[in-house]
Amino acid sequence: MTKLSVVRASAGVIDGSAASADLDLSAEVCVIGSGAGGAVVASVLAAAGVSVILVEEGGYFSTADFDMHEAHTVPKLYQESMQRATADLAISVLQGRAVGGTTVVNWTTSFRTPEDVVAHWATKHAVGGFHHADLVPHYEAIEARLSVHQVDESAMNRNNKKLYEGCKSKGFAVAPTRRNVYQCMQTGYCGTGCPINAKRSMLVTLVPDAIDAGARLLFRCRVDRLESSAGEITSAQCTLLDASGYGVTGKRATIKARRFILSGGAINSPAVLLRSGLNDNGLVGTRTFLHPTIGVTGLYDEPIEAFYGAPQTAASHAFAHRGDDVGFFMEAAPGYPVLSATAMPGFGASHRRLMETSSRRTVHIALAIDGFHDDVPGGTVKVRPSGAPLLEYPIPPRLWEAFRTAQRRLAEINFASGAKEVTTLHDPPVTATSDKDLDRLDAAPWEPCRVGVFTAHQMGGCRMGDDPKSAIVRSEDLRHHVLKNLHVIDGSVFPTSLGVNPQESIYGLARLMATRLAGR
């Protein structure tokens, strides 16, 4: 029995905001970022007896912080307080920032990487270092550790049931999801930090495992730059952040290690390399993928209460493979008040009318599968003068087409489930009251900042592949092609998006790679 409260108080846990002097630390391995990738690597290496220091920019929170109140939790748990966005503000970027990374706020949907995606990487992106079969034992181990299991259909909330039943009556393939939860009481607030530790996030599983096995954790510590000489990283140069997470203390940390593992997640890991001037082949930050996401909201006579109940218990991959057209998959999203209000179109009285009926509305989303078509190359991460990352993501015509088709399918699903009205997230919105109106949705303006587009799945930017001219890290061990003691192990190494929610793909790949490193 490993008490979380005991682990948090152990001597190996260092709060960077409380340091009264600059810190000088060293370990055999320094892992940067404690999310899906970093926590797995730190726990595997620490268990193998390697001395590990795990560095995290965000805070170390617990159920005491997770009060299910967006105004209290979002500034603590999300990058830029959930105000991160693409340069033109056309795509809102939801991404976590805390011990445990984005897994602290994710919605627990668990998929293995589709086999055809791993095969596509091998043929199109020179990923020769592993096959699907190599990943399977690692998925199994993670699934056991994180209590991943299929949800019970009868436990679906009404928001998911409308999606599920609507898909069934339209003949669109749909299935209950698998979730990494144990004794979940279905509060619905996965997105603001699980209030009862039912979600088996990295915060309550592999980060404690790593600390238990002797890893040290330094939080409120942002790695600004990696210093290198003679083809090797020599140290990580860091800024210590204050307890709010948004200011600096004026103190710094220097971390020396024999090996560095960059696990800051997409957007953030490329930014560390760019700030460090480590971009020999000019590809760092390119091919950043988002599963760009659009939504509709269906209005019903009965209560839907999309804020209560497990947020994502049904998923449809009926349109994931569309040949020359970009595929998409369809899921539900939780309707917390601020999340709903910022997604709903308009302002003043028209917006207010949508909000006043929000408890009778579904929130259904379609996630476009970017990176598999030559003319859907994703976005590019740059750094601003302050060092903060900036993502540019021009939306190409094929993606707009996918959005348009997906929105129509989502609307059809809602009408099949009995919706009185379906509203798009265009501004001004387009409203339909039956299938007959759906041509109107097709005619809606599809341009940046005329329709809400979101991402909760950032991938790529440090892609793996065995050709140094077209990749950042090689695929056998995710080691940097040039820097011999630097590995990137997180969602940023994927050479395309995934077509499924990413967490388990990252866990599985990270565990395979960490196991290979531990054996050296």
Next chain:
Amino acid sequence: MNRRSFLQRGLFGGAVLLLGGGGLSLYPTRRVASPTRPLRVLDDRGFQVIAAVAARVISSPDADPGVLAERIDESLSRLPAESQHDLAGLVGLFENALPGLLLDGRVTPFTRLDAAAQDRALESWRDSRLVVRRSGYHALRRLCFVAYYGDESAWPGIHYKGPPDVKGFSHDDSKAGTPGWIAAQDQAGAP
């Protein structure tokens, strides 16, 4: 912040130059509300503009534009430096750069327009052919909604009963739910 650096950095990296205008108006900004504490990011003029925008964006009798503007000022402090500067700049431009809203041959600041004209100003940014104006509209709108709907006083109005009571349900064990842990619990006859 000087205009040059603002334009170089751009609105979140975008080309704010396209917004045009932005010079000083002949009319001063109208005072809409008074901050009750020192502002963190906005200057007083920016505060007035944001309060005036919030009064139009949030259509609810209980909304207090001054309170919302204070919350927005606070939330801006959590953005990267460039975004803070850009937003402060955006607010200044919004106050004065409103092509098509010429009265007496002069540009009337947003804060001095009547409510209907303020709504038209917001709509003209929303419907603009320039992405940067549309971005600006969305940035302003978003800030207001975060400030208003984040507070529990707004919840009854949208029939949201708030989070459930979870007292006594929390696990304090990193191994909870793993196969070995479940077997041990079963043996011990735990719940």
